[in-house]
Amino acid sequence: MLRIHFTAGDLVRTRVADNPDPLWESVLSLHQLQERQSNPAVIRWQKRVIRNGRASLRLLLPLVPARGYFPDFLTPAESAEGFEAGLDALLSTSRAQLSGQIARLAGDQPLHPWARSVAEGTSPVLRRLGEALRDYQHHAFGRSWQRIRARIEADRTWRARTQWHGGTDAMLRTFGRGLCWRPPVLESDYPVDMDMHLEGRGLLLIPSYFCHRTPVALADPSLPPTLVYPARSVGPGPTPPPAAAGPRLARLLGHTRAAVLESLGGECTTSELARRAGVSLSSASEHAAVLRSAGLISSNRLRNCVHHSLTPVGLALLDVGAIDRSVR
Structure with missing residues (x-):
């Protein structure tokens, strides 16, 4: 715990x-690469990465075991600004930090000779590590980064x-x-x-x-x-939230009500509307009532649930909000 x-x-x-952190994604994907999987899509991903990225994996896997500790220098804070910024910070790690963290890694498992060379922090070794990370990014993520x-x-x-x-x-x-x-x-x-x-x-x-x-x-x-x-999954899991409300729409309706309106992508129940907009159930119900009275949404009860959907007027208002965002 x-x-x-x-x-x-x-x-x-x-x-x-x-922003997404590319070096954290690299390290954590290396964990998943070493785990037994049941999802066919993940298994196909594992096979493709192992087949195409053998050279980089030989240098990265000794630093990122399937379980337990991995060195903090692999996930510098600068990675939040993008892969290249994170890689620059990683390659600038002091020798004291490298040796200390590699020594801690050695406490959990027998140390690979390559890991010992990383601990020494020479320029050629760090350059090879950087090339391995860049190569792994290409093979592991490629077009799937979006x-x-x-x-x-x-x-x-x-x-x-x-x-x-x-x-x-x-x-x-x-x-x-x-x-x-x-x-x-x-x-x-x-x-x-x-x-x-x-x-x-x-x-x-x-x-x-x-x-x-x-x-x-x-x-x-x-x-x-x-x-x-x-990150919470999409598809069978919770529906991903919509983009933030456009400034004009927010000024007209208020930020929360505009977010509720923009959450109505297709018909949904009050509970789903609350999840999408990130508000309480009572708040979602209250905002839906106001939007309904304004003619922006329609609501119908089906068994024990109320289902909401956009009216043509609501759709037109959202179209104006989309234009507002696109021209800013």
Whole structure:
């Protein structure tokens, strides 16, 4: 169990990452590459990456075992600004940090000779490591990066919107099973038992496509507190939230009501509308009533559920909002 202890100041400083983190995705995808899978699509991905990326995997897998510790220098904070920025930061890691983290890796498993050479931090070795990461990115993600980004962006938008309207406390309650908010402690399933005291630094939450089962934190407590968690899936799972409301639409209806209106992509129940817009069930019902009275949506009861859909007037209003966003 991982217990993250918050103060009032930490709640103010806690946020969801603005962008997908390519180096976190690289490391966590290396974990999935080494796991036994039942999903045929994932199995096909594993086979393709192993077949095409053998050279890079020979250098990366000794640093990222299937279970347990992996070095923090592989996921620098600068990676939030993009792969190249993260790679530059990784290749600038001090020899003291490299040797210390590789020594910790050696405590969990026999150390591969390549890992020992990384600990020495010579320029040729780090250059080879950088080339391996770039090659792995190409083979593991390729054209699928847009799909990875889309899921992460959908999750990030929903959490950030919830935080904007309901505060950090409300956002921390959105995670559900596996990551439970019991103020002032966020509890997570975790391979080891540990406590993380934020002490006013806040927490950076990073949604991840390849993170699954349990969230992942940095091992070094002196680094900025970070928790990577599984981005919620689309398809059979929760519906991804819509883009943020256009500024003119928000000024007309208010941010929350505009978000509720934009969440109506096709017919949905009040409960689904609440999930999509990141609001409570009662709030979704209240906003739906106002939108219905304005002629923007229609509602019909089917058995025990009320189903909502856009009217032609509502669709036209959203079209104006889309034009507003496109010309800004």
